[in-house]
Amino acid sequence: MTLGGFSGRDAVGGLALESITYVAGRTLLDDVSVTFPAGKVTALSGPSGSGKTTLLSIAGGLLQATSGTAELAGQDMWTGSGDPRPEVAFILQVYGLVPILSARENVSIALRARGTAPADADEAAEAALARFGIADLGERQVEELSGGQMQRVACARGFVVGADVLLADEPTSELDEGNRGVVLGELREEAARGAIVVVATHDPAVVEACDLHVALDEGRVVR
Ligand SMILES: Nc1ncnc2c1ncn2[C@@H]1O[C@H](COP(=O)(O)OP(=O)(O)O)[C@@H](O)[C@H]1O
Ligand SMILES: [Mg+2]
Structure with a gap:
C-alpha cells in the first residue's frame, strides 16, 4: 500500500533497530539491535517484564528511545509526537478499543482515520471481522464482549489497514487453540x-509458528 510517502517496497529493507536503549527510572532496554524483515513473521519472546511491549512501542513510533535508532527505509519511526506513521498498525495488549462503539465501528475507524470513505471502511471492517470468525458480532458494543472477543476485534482492526508494518503485542493471549491458529x-x-x-509473545507454540525468533531477557537480546 502507499501511505504517508512510503510504498510497500520500502518495507523490503526491514525495520531496523540499532543500539536501542530505553531508560525510565531504570534501564528497560539495553543496547538492543535487531532488524525485522519484510515477508516474515518474527516472534519477540521473553518473560513478563523483559521489555517486549516497550520494544514494540519504540519500533512502531509510540515511544521515543533514550538512545539508538528505529528506522524504516531510512526514516525515523519516531515522528516527534508519539503518533505512529500511517503505514504502521498495532494490535495492543490493552486492545485500545472504544468501549461504547460497536465492534464494526472500532475496526472501521482505523480506515476512516486514514481517509477511507465511511461506507467502504464499514465494508472492509465487516470482512476483517469475518477473518477472525466474529462477523456476527459487528453490531455488538465492545463493552459487551468477552476478553477473547475483544482481542479478535483488536486483531481485525490491526489487520484491516493492510499496513506495511504490523506489530502485535501478545495477540493470542486470551484465545483458545482454534482461534490462536486463526x-x-x-x-x-x-x-x-x-x-x-x-x-x-511468551507462548512457545506461537514462537514455533513464526519464521524468526528474537528473545529478550531483562531488556537485552539473548537470541
Ligand atoms: N513507563 C514506564 N516507566 C517505568 N517502568 C516501566 C514503564 N513501562 C514499562 N515499565 C517496566 O519495564 C519493564 C518492561 O516492561 P514491558 O516492556 O511491558 O515488558 P513485557 O511486555 O515484556 O512484559 C517492566 O518491568 C515494566 O514494569
Ligand atoms: Mg507486554
Missing part, C-alpha cells in the same frame, strides 16, 4: 503479501 494464519498471510510482522 490469528497465526492471518499473521502469516500479512507477511506473505510482504508486510513486516512482529509478534510479542
Whole structure:
C-alpha cells in the first residue's frame, strides 16, 4: 500500500533497530539491535517484564528511545509526537478499543482515520471481522464482549489497514487453540503479501509458528 510517502517496497529493507536503549527510572532496554524483515513473521519472546511491549512501542513510533535508532527505509519511526506513521498498525495488549462503539465501528475507524470513505471502511471492517470468525458480532458494543472477543476485534482492526508494518503485542493471549491458529494464519498471510510482522509473545507454540525468533531477557537480546 502507499501511505504517508512510503510504498510497500520500502518495507523490503526491514525495520531496523540499532543500539536501542530505553531508560525510565531504570534501564528497560539495553543496547538492543535487531532488524525485522519484510515477508516474515518474527516472534519477540521473553518473560513478563523483559521489555517486549516497550520494544514494540519504540519500533512502531509510540515511544521515543533514550538512545539508538528505529528506522524504516531510512526514516525515523519516531515522528516527534508519539503518533505512529500511517503505514504502521498495532494490535495492543490493552486492545485500545472504544468501549461504547460497536465492534464494526472500532475496526472501521482505523480506515476512516486514514481517509477511507465511511461506507467502504464499514465494508472492509465487516470482512476483517469475518477473518477472525466474529462477523456476527459487528453490531455488538465492545463493552459487551468477552476478553477473547475483544482481542479478535483488536486483531481485525490491526489487520484491516493492510499496513506495511504490523506489530502485535501478545495477540493470542486470551484465545483458545482454534482461534490462536486463526490469528497465526492471518499473521502469516500479512507477511506473505510482504508486510513486516512482529509478534510479542511468551507462548512457545506461537514462537514455533513464526519464521524468526528474537528473545529478550531483562531488556537485552539473548537470541
Ligand atoms: N513507563 C514506564 N516507566 C517505568 N517502568 C516501566 C514503564 N513501562 C514499562 N515499565 C517496566 O519495564 C519493564 C518492561 O516492561 P514491558 O516492556 O511491558 O515488558 P513485557 O511486555 O515484556 O512484559 C517492566 O518491568 C515494566 O514494569
Ligand atoms: Mg507486554
